[in-house]
Amino acid sequence: MKASLFCTTRYEGPSKKGVWPVPADPYSAEIAQKSYQRWMSHIELGDELGFDYVTVAEHHFAPFSMSPNPLILAGVLTQKLRNAKIALLGPDLPILNPVRVAEEIAMLDTLTGGRVIAGLMRGSPNEYVTYNINPAESRERFQEAIQLIRKAWTEPQAFGWQGRYYDYRTVSIWPRPFQKPHPPIFISAATPESGEFAARNRFGVGFAFTTLQIAMKAADYYREQAREFGWEPSPDDVIYRMSFHVAETDDQAIEDLVAAGVQASLGLGMTNKAIESAVAGSGYYGRDIETQRARLQSRGEIRDRIENGQLLAGSPETVLKQIIRVRDAIGAGMLDLSLGAPTLGEKARKSIELFGTKVLPRMRSL
Amino acid sequence: MGEARDMEKEKMTDAIQRGSVKVGQCDVRYLEAGSGPVLVYLHGAGGLRLSQAHRILAQRNRVIALEVPIGDALRSFDDIAAVLNQALEVLTIERFSLMGHSVGADVALRMAIARPAPLTSMILIAPTAIRPTIVDPMARATSDAGVRATDWLCEGGGVELASQRREAFATLMGDGRDPAFETRMGEIAVPVLAVFGTSDPIVSTDAARHYSVLLRKCFTVMVYDATHDIEADRPDAVAAIVGNFLAHGEGFVINRDNGIINP
Numbered sequence: 001m002k003a004s005l006f007c008t009t010r011y012e013g014p015s016k017k018g019v020w021p022v023p024a025d026p027y028s029a030e031i032a033q034k035s036y037q038r039w040m041s042h043i044e045l046g047d048e049l050g051f052d053y054v055t056v057a058e059h060h061f062a063p064f065s066m067s068p069n070p071l072i073l074a075g076v077l078t079q080k081l082r083n084a085k086i087a088l089l090g091p092d093l094p095i096l097n098p099v100r101v102a103e104e105i106a107m108l109d110t111l112t113g114g115r116v117i118a119g120l121m122r123g124s125p126n127e128y129v130t131y132n133i134n135p136a137e138s139r140e141r142f143q144e145a146i147q148l149i150r151k152a153w154t155e156p157q158a159f160g161w162q163g164r165y166y167d168y169r170t171v172s173i174w175p176r177p178f179q180k181p182h183p184p185i186f187i188s189a190a191t192p193e194s195g196e197f198a199a200r201n202r203f204g205v206g207f208a209f210t211t212l213q214i215a216m217k218a219a220d221y222y223r224e225q226a227r228e229f230g231w232e233p234s235p236d237d238v239i240y241r242m243s244f245h246v247a248e249t250d251d252q253a254i255e256d257l258v259a260a261g262v263q264a265s266l267g268l269g270m271t272n273k274a275i276e277s278a279v280a281g282s283g284y285y286g287r288d289i290e291t292q293r294a295r296l297q298s299r300g301e302i303r304d305r306i307e308n309g310q311l312l313a314g315s316p317e318t319v320l321k322q323i324i325r326v327r328d329a330i331g332a333g334m335l336d337l338s339l340g341a342p343t344l345g346e347k348a349r350k351s352i353e354l355f356g357t358k359v360l361p362r363m364r365s366l
Numbered sequence: 367m368g369e370a371r372d373m374e375k376e377k378m379t380d381a382i383q384r385g386s387v388k389v390g391q392c393d394v395r396y397l398e399a400g401s402g403p404v405l406v407y408l409h410g411a412g413g414l415r416l417s418q419a420h421r422i423l424a425q426r427n428r429v430i431a432l433e434v435p436i437g438d439a440l441r442s443f444d445d446i447a448a449v450l451n452q453a454l455e456v457l458t459i460e461r462f463s464l465m466g467h468s469v470g471a472d473v474a475l476r477m478a479i480a481r482p483a484p485l486t487s488m489i490l491i492a493p494t495a496i497r498p499t500i501v502d503p504m505a506r507a508t509s510d511a512g513v514r515a516t517d518w519l520c521e522g523g524g525v526e527l528a529s530q531r532r533e534a535f536a537t538l539m540g541d542g543r544d545p546a547f548e549t550r551m552g553e554i555a556v557p558v559l560a561v562f563g564t565s566d567p568i569v570s571t572d573a574a575r576h577y578s579v580l581l582r583k584c585f586t587v588m589v590y591d592a593t594h595d596i597e598a599d600r601p602d603a604v605a606a607i608v609g610n611f612l613a614h615g616e617g618f619v620i621n622r623d624n625g626i627i628n629p
Contacts, residue, residue, distance in 0.1 A: 157578035160587035
């Protein structure tokens, strides 16, 4: 198995909780700058310790992740990482210019000598407010944008695109992707519709903001659909995102998490109920709406989150057992790991170190 | 409801004139609508028809759809091209843009090579002139069904004629590439718009690059979510891109839409 360290670039100062968009009145430029520096330090440590990937993602209007453009963050990482690859899990395609996304990912792929994977996402419900895009169109926009991006990466002659949502008279991107025909594409396969789309196009898939039970069902459906289309996904085609906190002992890990005041907060998409409800009403969630909304609302105490496959927590030995459970359930070849207690400073850093030295080497043989 | 629809369709097709012109032993039938700069259209294996895209284009152009003739005396697409060029001379069409769909695009290219002078521009819709880019020959059978819901007017004939036409086109098309013809495509000096459907089971969008290389001034456009019947699947998209190309030629790449949201 492989592991990726999720670079959330969380703002480490005070901010209002449980709302979106989050007002910026307590914002401090100095704290923001230090937050970025601390994250870069975490990432460099992860790279030294052998994490296979560093993940960046796109979120807006909130301190949870100061990464409105993950591709800029990835540009910084190209100059910092020596071994780890970069997992781009955003950008949120339906709210962006797909040709620009194709260009920027090709740049990153070239700058890294082919060390990026292209996770192309649809975005959480709130993101549609960010750039004023109708969420009811999100799936169609997403599917068209991916086809356009793939064409932009692979077509050597200039071409125009007359889409349903995108219209370009001439496209001929420079640089081209380093990897041929293009970087591996991953999409979220949380919904049945996206599982079918991934299978039909032979894309890898990722699961985030979910539970083990829901992800298991979705992963099984993706594999079943892939077989319908005549292929069998490998573990490398499946990414599962969860939080982690490793300490010397199980009790210490739980104690750290409690001390950090870590609560299982709702994802960004659920923090503004009015927006989420309006987006749900627009058809954003597709035909499996109840499961999808339950997935995003799922939260609980630390031990519930461990049981639900949302959190790895404990000693290295315990965390390894939890990883095996996740692997057996979902068949994921890569875990995308977000710091479980990012505000704990040295303890957060120690958690990365313990994972890198005592868990990661044993994951290799799984 | 059905009667009302029929009346509406009849009213819409009132704007179409029918005619024919004699060239040697061939009676070349045609459909004509609209006024303005002339756009000559050659159908594919589905036979003589005008689509909803043509109905939109006819608001600014005189659209003339010529029937692509078949017969024992016509032993190549070049023979067919010669007959159609003569038909346009008889009709005294002195300047025109030439649009061809599928096999019709193949014939249109040969017309342009044989008689370049009257041409102002060309539009190739899902062209089959470069053979290796036909991804699924068997899909031909499903692409040339009779009347489609999106047709403005179809006069492609019955099942027997459709079958004869399909067989004749398949024989003339052959299987391999035609290097001499492809070389001569480089003689075409007018700007060419080549349009491909991203879901076309017959012509891959990868075909576009061949036309870009072989033609001097070729602009390729992928129409998303369209099969081989691009005009039927995305009539508004085809009309928009072709209309823009007809109006502005190579300058069609410039966006002239008003971007003001709340004036």
